[in-house]
Amino acid sequence: MSRKDDLKEVDRAAAEAGIPPAHRRDFGRYIERCKRKGDGGTKNDRGDFTYPELLEKAREFKEQNG
Amino acid sequence: MIIDLKKEVRESREFHLLEAFLGTLVGQRCLKVELSYGGELMLHVGEPLPYSHPKLADEQKGGWILGSRASGWSFLLNDPPFLIESDGQGPGTVEGSAAHALDPGQVEEKVAQLIGSTIIAATLALQPLRRAPHLGVSVFIGFANRSRLVIAPNDELDEEPHLADWELFTPYGMYLRCGPGPVWSYLRSDVLEAPIDRGATSTA
Numbered sequence: 243m244s245r246k247d248d249l250k251e252v253d254r255a256a257a258e259a260g261i262p263p264a265h266r267r268d269f270g271r272y273i274e275r276c277k278r279k280g281d282g283g284t285k286n287d288r289g290d291f292t293y294p295e296l297l298e299k300a301r302e303f304k305e306q307n308g
Numbered sequence: 309m310i311i312d313l314k315k316e317v318r319e320s321r322e323f324h325l326l327e328a329f330l331g332t333l334v335g336q337r338c339l340k341v342e343l344s345y346g347g348e349l350m351l352h353v354g355e356p357l358p359y360s361h362p363k364l365a366d367e368q369k370g371g372w373i374l375g376s377r378a379s380g381w382s383f384l385l386n387d388p389p390f391l392i393e394s395d396g397q398g399p400g401t402v403e404g405s406a407a408h409a410l411d412p413g414q415v416e417e418k419v420a421q422l423i424g425s426t427i428i429a430a431t432l433a434l435q436p437l438r439r440a441p442h443l444g445v446s447v448f449i450g451f452a453n454r455s456r457l458v459i460a461p462n463d464e465l466d467e468e469p470h471l472a473d474w475e476l477f478t479p480y481g482m483y484l485r486c487g488p489g490p491v492w493s494y495l496r497s498d499v500l501e502a503p504i505d506r507g508a509t510s511t512a
Contacts (some may be wrong), residue, residue: 244378244464244472245346245347245348245378245464246378246464246466248345248346248347248378249345249346249348249378249471250315250469250471251379252345252346253469253471257500260500261500262496262497262498262499262500263475263477263483263495263498263500264477264481264483264497264498265360265361265495267344267350267373267375267475268359268360268361268369269365269478270344270345270346270348271342271344271345271350271364271367272363272364273345274343274344274345274359274412275364276446277345278412278413303361303363304504306361306363307360307361
């Protein structure tokens with residue numbers, strides 16, 4: 243999967259969770275931090291996230307932001 | 309020329325206005341450079357601001373943030389000297405192997421030399437591409453410590469919905485999205501709207 247596809251999935255998950263662009267940008271930072279801390283996804287051995295995992299993270303991110 | 313930085317602009321091809329928007333970075337100091345998910349480069353400049361999200365409360369962000377999206381980027385760092393390329397392979401790596409993958413933490417560590425350095429140049433250039441719409445807009449940033457950053461759209465195919473080539477978030481609740489092609493919009497960043505979607509061939 244290309245980098246473009248990865249980012250499109252993040253954008254789509256953020257939009258589906260109701261996250262506007264400025265927070266979508268912050269969401270990208272948040273999930274990158276999760277990856278680096280070992281709380282990554284199961285898509286590959288680098289800890290990338292599957293779409294359902296991204297969507298779950300996006301909804302969680304949105305809820306926690308109040 | 310007077311530009312209202314809180315007013316939306318949609319689907320513009322006015323290159324001089326795009327240059328003016330990017331020119332707002334000149335004179336501002338680099339706060340940090342980070343790699344976001346998907347290898348997207350984020351250059352934070354200007355006044356440090358807190359993140360509103362509790363999960364990021366231990367970090368600060370810049371009032372202005374330039375994001376590379378999926379475009380290629382490269383740093384020519386001055387002191388100590390390093391060349392770092394998003395899509396390049398380092399010496400001794402085997403083509404096609406994962407060995408050339410950038411370590412985000414290592415990149416951020418090396419690029420930290422830019423923290424506090426003032427941006428002295430921010431310019432744009434039209435760049436031919438092998439994919440539709442066959443033209444993109446590249447960004448060149450020069451720092452006072454004589455380092456440079458280039459963000460350049462790559463030739464990777466892009467199917468709908470199209471991804472911007474790069475974005476610039478401002479402290480006014482707005483962001484500029486450029487591409488694909490030499491087309492840009494300046495939109496509210498605090499509201500969700502249907503993505504702007506134009507056929508890649510229509511912007512050629």
